[in-house]
Amino acid sequence: EERMVESGGGLVQPGGSLRLSCAASGFTFSIYYMHWVRQAPGKGLVWVSRINTDGSSISYADSVKGRFTISRDNAKNTLYLQMNSLRDEDTAVYYCARDEVGAPNFWGQGTLVTVSS
């Protein structure tokens, strides 16, 4: 069975850091582009970042550029999102998503990040 499980969310103070992980299983992780997408409570979807198969091509939303870093370890079938200098407005459920058709078509269930003092 194909699965992606996010972890690493939690409560962090403004200015703090957090690293999210997305563990993939049941499919060949290394052949897919991967994304992070977030959703603040009661709000819409916001694309955060994308990485290609070997990590050589990466893009970010302007709102996180310079603060967040996406990476992957194909040997461990895991996607990461290092989040630094966190702000209140980064509070959201963070989803990892697999890209098979140019757009994310398989999603994890999400992990909640709360930035608050």
Added chain:
Amino acid sequence: DIQMTQSPSTLSASVGDRVTITCRASQSINSWLAWYQQKPGKAPKLLIYKASSLETGVPSRFRGSGSGTEFTLTISSLQPDDFATYYCQQYNSYSRTFGQGTKVEIK
């Protein structure tokens, strides 16, 4: 960045109704547009990609059309399972953007 504008924000409809949601891009995105359905507390589900290609397993009552800057998602006969929020997303540029969402409510 490319901005995506959906309309309406909320739509009230009955089972069996034909429903149309519009998504406009601030510049041409060719056909690089996807539509998602999201239910409360759940991850989004891809319905349509490349503007009009139906994702595997998605019922044929969902239809996407358009190119350039204007796109539509049509549900030909609304079913009880279709009450949800729908999002468009452009993937023409390295920076992807979603529309703000359209909530389809029971009338």
